[in-house]
Amino acid sequence: MPWSEEQCRLAFQQPCFAAFGLARGPRLVAYISVYHTSDELEILNLGVIPSERRRGHGRRTLEMALQVARKMGIAKAALEVRAGNHPAISLYESCGFVKTAVRPHYYSDTGEDGLVYVRQISASRGTGV
Numbered sequence: 001m002p003w004s005e006e007q008c009r010l011a012f013q014q015p016c017f018a019a020f021g022l023a024r025g026p027r028l029v030a031y032i033s034v035y036h037t038s039d040e041l042e043i044l045n046l047g048v049i050p051s052e053r054r055r056g057h058g059r060r061t062l063e064m065a066l067q068v069a070r071k072m073g074i075a076k077a078a079l080e081v082r083a084g085n086h087p088a089i090s091l092y093e094s095c096g097f098v099k100t101a102v103r104p105h106y107y108s109d110t111g112e113d114g115l116v117y118v119r120q121i122s123a124s125r126g127t128g129v
């Protein structure tokens, strides 16, 4: 579900919230937002502007966030995706995420299931990537 401006503003006040963007010149083409604890990165949103899709920006943005998490010593990443979101599911599975749970009829607007995906991140706190 898209976040409202107010939800975004409140999220930026949370110390566990972070967002990363991928820019081409002055133009933001992709972003990812996360919550993080000491051992888990929860991916909240990942988006690429429609005109820039299928150019590797989604994969690059996701991998950048995972790389930062790895450097922070975070052990795993988790996310939830709509069962019908085939582009996103394909991206996550090709990046090593494994489906671990199904939340039936999780999305109130369409009744779609929510799929929970998890990926281990090889933690190496303080030793770089």
Ligand SMILES: CC(C)(COP(=O)(O)OP(=O)(O)OC[C@H]1O[C@@H](n2cnc3c(N)ncnc32)[C@H](O)[C@@H]1OP(=O)(O)O)[C@@H](O)C(=O)NCCC(=O)NCCS
Pocket (backbone or CB within 6 Å): 045, 046, 047, 048, 049, 052, 053, 054, 055, 056, 057, 058, 059, 060, 080, 081, 082, 085, 086, 087, 088, 090, 091, 092, 094
């Ligand atoms: C999902 C999304 C972020 C992918 O971004 P992208 O920049 O187009 O993806 P990439 O070019 O990096 O593609 C990486 C992989 O994703 C998968 N993929 C991306 N778009 C796809 C599509 N339309 N159909 C099938 N697979 C697709 C493929 O596995 C692709 O690998 P490949 O190019 O080797 O086949 C983008 O479609 C998007 O912003 N969608 C709307 C927001 C959204 O649904 N976000 C996810 C919320 S959980």
